[in-house]
Amino acid sequence: MRVIATAGxxxxxxxxxxxRLTGMEPDRWAEERRRGLTIDLGFAWTRLGDEQVxxxxxxxxxxxxxxxxxxxxxxxxxAFVVAADEGWMPQSAEHLAALDAFGVRHGLLVVTKADRxxxxxxxxxxxxxxxxxxxGRVPAVAVSGVxxxxxxxxxxxxxxxxxxxxxxxxxxxxxxxxxxxxTVPGAGTVVTGTLGAGxxxxxxxxxxxxxxxxxxxxxxxxxxRERVSGVARVAVNLRGISRDAAARGAxxxxxDAWHVTDVVDVRLPKAAELHREAVLHLGTAAIPxxxxxxxxxxxxxxxRSPLPLRVADRxxxxxxxxxRVAAGITVLDVDPPALTRRGAAQARxxxxxxxxxxxxxxxxxxxxxxxxxxxxxxxxxxxRIGGWLADPGRLAEIRAEVPERLAAWRRAHPxxxxxxxxxxxxxxxxPSAELLPAVLGDLTVSGGVVSERGAGLDxxxxxxxxxxxxxxxxxxxxxxxxxxxxxxxxGKRELAAAARLGRVTVIDDGxxxxxxxxxxxxxxxxxxxxxxxxxxxxxxxxxTRRVLVPLLEHLDAAGHTEPLGDGTRVTT
Numbered sequence: 001m002r003v004i005a006t007a008g009x010x011x012x013x014x015x016x017x018x019x020r021l022t023g024m025e026p027d028r029w030a031e032e033r034r035r036g037l038t039i040d041l042g043f044a045w046t047r048l049g050d051e052q053v054x055x056x057x058x059x060x061x062x063x064x065x066x067x068x069x070x071x072x073x074x075x076x077x078x079a080f081v082v083a084a085d086e087g088w089m090p091q092s093a094e095h096l097a098a099l100d101a102f103g104v105r106h107g108l109l110v111v112t113k114a115d116r117x118x119x120x121x122x123x124x125x126x127x128x129x130x131x132x133x134x135x136g137r138v139p140a141v142a143v144s145g146v147x148x149x150x151x152x153x154x155x156x157x158x159x160x161x162x163x164x165x166x167x168x169x170x171x172x173x174x175x176x177x178x179x180x181x182x183t184v185p186g187a188g189t190v191v192t193g194t195l196g197a198g199x200x201x202x203x204x205x206x207x208x209x210x211x212x213x214x215x216x217x218x219x220x221x222x223x224x225r226e227r228v229s230g231v232a233r234v235a236v237n238l239r240g241i242s243r244d245a246a247a248r249g250a251x252x253x254x255x256d257a258w259h260v261t262d263v264v265d266v267r268l269p270k271a272a273e274l275h276r277e278a279v280l281h282l283g284t285a286a287i288p289x290x291x292x293x294x295x296x297x298x299x300x301x302x303x304r305s306p307l308p309l310r311v312a313d314r315x316x317x318x319x320x321x322x323x324r325v326a327a328g329i330t331v332l333d334v335d336p337p338a339l340t341r342r343g344a345a346q347a348r349x350x351x352x353x354x355x356x357x358x359x360x361x362x363x364x365x366x367x368x369x370x371x372x373x374x375x376x377x378x379x380x381x382x383x384r385i386g387g388w389l390a391d392p393g394r395l396a397e398i399r400a401e402v403p404e405r406l407a408a409w410r411r412a413h414p415x416x417x418x419x420x421x422x423x424x425x426x427x428x429x430x431p432s433a434e435l436l437p438a439v440l441g442d443l444t445v446s447g448g449v450v451s452e453r454g455a456g457l458d459x460x461x462x463x464x465x466x467x468x469x470x471x472x473x474x475x476x477x478x479x480x481x482x483x484x485x486x487x488x489x490x491g492k493r494e495l496a497a498a499a500r501l502g503r504v505t506v507i508d509d510g511x512x513x514x515x516x517x518x519x520x521x522x523x524x525x526x527x528x529x530x531x532x533x534x535x536x537x538x539x540x541x542x543x544t545r546r547v548l549v550p551l552l553e554h555l556d557a558a559g560h561t562e563p564l565g566d567g568t569r570v571t572t
Contacts, residue, residue, distance in 0.1 A: 001045075001051075001052045001053070001054055001220065001221065001231065001232040001233065002051050002052070002053045002054070002077070002162035002163075002165055002231060003053075003054045003055075003056065003075050003076065003077070003194050003231050003232065003233055004053060004054070004055055004056070004075065004077045004078065004079055004158065004161065004162065005055070005056040005057075005058060005075040005077070005078050005079070006018060006055060006056070006057050006058055006078070006079050006080075006081055007058060007078050007079070007080050007081065007095040007096070007098075007099060008080055008081035008082055008083075008091070008092055008095060009082070009083070009086070009089035009090070009091040009092045009095075010091055011083075012081050012082060012083040012086065012089075012092075012112055012113070013081060013083060013112035013113055013145050014057055014058070014079075014081045015042060015057050016112070016145035017079070017081060017110060017112060017143065017145060017154070018042070018044050018055045018057045019044070019145075020145055020148065020151060021044075021046055021048075021055070021151070021154070021155065021158070022044040022045060022046040022055065023046070024044035024045070024046075025042075025044070042055075042056075042057035042058075043055065043056060043057070043192075043233060044057065045221050045222075045233065048155050048158050048159035048162060049155075049156070049159030049160075049162070049163065050159070050163065051159060051162040051163055052221060053158060053159075053162050054221065054232070054233040055079075056075055056194065056233070058095075075104070075194055076104065076106060076165055076166070076196070076231060077104065077106035077107060077108075077161055077162070077165055078099055078104055078106070078107045078108075078135070079107070079108050079110050079158065079161075080092075080095070080096070080099075080107055080108070080109050080110065080126070080130065080135075080138070081110050081112055082109065082110075082111055082112070082122050082123070082126045083111075083112050083113045083116075083122065084111050084112065084113045084114050084116060084117040084118065084119040084122045084123075084142065085113050085116040085117040085122075086113075086122075087121065087122040087125055087126070088122070088125050088126055088129060092126070092129070093129070096129060096130060096133055096135075097133075097316075098281075098316055099133065099134070099135065100133035100134045100135070100328060101314070101315070101316035101327065101328025101329070102134075102314050102315070102316065102328070103134050103314040103328070103330075104134060104135060105134050105135060105136070106135075106161060106164065106165055107130070107135040107138045107161070108138055108139055108140070108141070108157050108158060108161045109123060109126055109127060109130060109138050109139070109140040109141070110140075110141055110142075110143060110154060110157075111123045111126070111140060111141070111142040111143070112142075112143055112144070112145060113144065113145070113146075114142040114143055114144045114149065114150060115144035115146050115147050115149065119142035123140050123142065126140075127140055139157055139160075139161075141153045141154050141157045165231070168196060168197035168198075168229075168230050168231055169197050169198070170197070170198065170199045170229040170230070171198070171199070172197035172198040172230075173197075173198055173253070173254045173257035173258065173374075173375075174195070174197075174198035174199070174200055174206065174252070174253060174254040174257070175196070175198070175251055175252075175253045175254070175258060175283075175308060176191075176193045176194075176195050176200070176206075176234070176236070176251065176252040176253070177193050177194070177249070177251055177283030177284040177285065178191045178192070178193045178246060178247070178248055178249065178250045178251065178252060178284060179192060179193050179194070179248055179284045180192040180193075180248065181243055181246035181247060181248070181250075182243065183243045184237070187216070187217070187237050188216070188237065188238065188239065189237070189238045189241055189242060189243050189246055190235055190236065190237050190238070191235070191236050191238060191246050191250075191252065192233070192234065192235045192236070193233075193234065193252070193284065194230075194231065194232070194233055194234075195228060195229075195230035195231065195232045195233075195234045196230045196231055197230040197231070198229070198230055198254070199227055199228065199229040199230075200215060200218060200227065200228055200234065200236060201215065201218075201226060201227035201228075202215055202216070202217060202218055202225075202226050202227070203215060205255065206252050206253060206254060206255065207252070207253050207254070207255045208238070208241055208245065208246060208250060208251070208252050208253075209245065209250060211240065211241050211245065212240065212255060213238045213239060213240040213241045213252075214238070214239040214240055215236055215237070215238065215239075216237040216238065216239045217236075217237035218234060218235070218236055218237070219234070219235040219237075220232050220233060220234050220235070221233070236252065238252075248284050249283070249284050249285035249286060249287070250285075251283065251285075251307070251308050253308050256375075257374075257375055258308035258309075258310070258375055259308065259309065259310065259334045259335060259372075259375045259376045259377075260306045260307065260308050260309075261303075261306055261307070261309055261334045261335065262302065262303040262304075262305065262306040262307075263300065263301070263302050263303070263336060264300070264301050264303070264309060264331050264332075264333065264334050264336065265294065265298065265299070265300050265301075265331075265332050265333040265336040265348065265352055266298065266299055266300075266301055266329040266330060266331055266332055267297060267298060267329065267330040267332055267352075268291075268293075268297060268298060268299040268317070268327055268329050269297050269327050269328070270296075270297070270327065271291070271293040271294070271295070271296065271297055271298060271299040272293045272296065274291055274293075274299075274317065274319075274327060275291070275319055276290060276291050276292075277289075277290060277291070278291055278317040278318060278319055278320075279317065279318045279319075279320050280301060280303065280315055280316075280317055280329070281315055281316050281317075281318060282307065282309070282313060282314075282315030282316075283307075283315075285307055287303050287304055287305050287307065288303075288304045289301045289302060289303050289304065289317070290302040291317070292339075292345070293345075294345045294346075294348050294349040294352065295345075295346070295349030295350075295352070295353070296349075298332070298348075298349045298352045298353070299329075300336065300339070300348075301329070309331055309334045309377075310331065310334060310375075310376060310377025311331055311332060311333065311334060311357060311376060311377035311378055312330065312331060312377055313330070313331040313377070314328065314329070314330055314331075315328070315329050315331075316328045316329065317329060331377075332352050332357060333352065333357065333361065334376050334377070335361070335376060336348070337364060351364075356381070357378065358373065358378040358379050358380075358381040359381050359382070359391075361373075361376075361378060362381055362382045362389055362390075362391045363391050363393060363394070365391075366390070366391050366394040366429075367388055367389070367390050367391070367394070367430070367431050367432075367435060368388070368389050369387055369388055369389075370384065370387050370388060370389055371387070373389060383395060383438075385434065385435055385438045386432075386434045386435070387434070388431075388432065388434065388435055390435065390438070395438070395439065398428050398430070398439045399439045399441060401428060402424070402428065402439055402440060402441070402443070405419070405424060405427050405428065406419055406424070406443070406450065406451075409423075409424075410458075418449030418450050418451030419449060419450050419451070420448060420449055420450075421433065421436060421445060421448055421449065421450055422448075424436070424450055457494075457497055457498060457501065457503070460489055461489070461490070461494045461497070461498065464488035464489055464490050464494070465490075465498060465503055465504070467488060468480055468488075468504075468512075468514070469514065472513065472514040472517075475542060475543075476513065476514055476516075476517060476520055477513065477517065477520075477521065477541040477542060477543035477547060477548070477551070478542070478543060478544065478547065479507070479510075479511045479512050479513055479546075479547045480512065482510060485512075490512075495512055502515055503515055505517045505518055507547070507550050507551050507554050508550035508553075508554070511546070511547055511550050511551070513547075513551075517551075518554070518555070518558070518560070521541060521551060521555065522555065522560045522561075522571065524540050524541055525537060525540065525541075525555075525561065525571050526571045527540075528540050530570045530571065531564055531568035531569055531570045532568060532569060532570070533567060533568055534548060534549065534552065534567070537552065537569075552569065556569070559572060560572060
């Protein structure tokens, strides 16, 4: 399906054209038909060539410009209507300014009422105006809604326009701007809108404001559907929400896929010249905003109500007092920083003028979840680490900081096996432990601590162990007494650190032997008569009962020796 909006001055024949093309009545209200004046949005559809085309017929009267903006905001193409007998008019200019602000790039000029006047002059003037906007040079056709002359040419031109529209991504995140909501007896709340991209299917769960709603049913072009992909006019029967909660301007979005915000930084021509209070029209929404200029063409908008927005969204500001389009806006940042310091606005304007907004955002925040950048409409940038994007500059700073923090930890905890990973992560201000391996370089992580590869003990502990190594060289199964350990400065922490590095064997509380004591003891015990007693083992190992009893129990637990129940053992 292709969706095309009408635009143009009041009473220039937009609804008549849609009626002749589709055979449907776009004016939904009795008052509209009685007055011959479109007040609200109208909808109709037909097949043109190979394309199914839906029309959004908008009002042309200046009093109903907000309704016109709600109709044209979400639509990718326009049929711009100018009457041959009146030519270019004030609302023609306002409608064109709105289309330009929304960034609409696909269109067709239809000169109507060709039976009343030569369409050439009106067409030439209109084409000149349109060429100065985002639409650029567009084809033009003339038609008479009364006689039908030129209607075939209009159909062909519209079919060509529809066929040339870009095909949106059916896998894109869903954002449906609502333009109507009503209640169907027996079905409940139904909302309609122009689905720009993505796919909605029966059974889906979507979010409307703060409420998760279910899709009970779908209609497109008057027919029930199981799924609808954009661009399409779609009616969605919702479960879980009342009609009153689904007003025009609300959005039906894919959960957790959109950044909802009430503060945005935007590109805004002549920002300093605009009123500080305005109405933002984006999609079908019309939200009062406060405008704070940042630079010559950038500003911050504070919205009275939050919207699901992304970078590059297009909208326009309108001054409701002057009833004119003030300027178009392009969203530059949906998560801008607070402006609290002197000169912050000027600095922010410079950031917004940078050629790579994603890099600026990442530089400011350091680390961002990959999916969060997607919800904001920013491309991936920086260094990807798992599910995170990292600013290269911030990574370099942290990588340089790691050795300093580890050295400081070593000074405060000289015999610790290493620095706890969680403490290091917090100190480095990393938002997730997932990022830690990327900044450690040659450091190792084991047992929840970070240490230098091949890290040793402090000098005092090394000196104390050297004394014991000399003793063990003469008497390998004699453990230092408590007094000697105190004198050497070998407390529980120091001995535990030495044991982790394989420098000592801790047999029991207060019994410490050399690193190879276990293997050497087993070798000696296997060489003596079996079974053996504690006394014979003590003599063979040249040890003391204080050391030997816990040593034998240690060997029993390790499976090197086996007690026989009569006070003797055998080696296994």
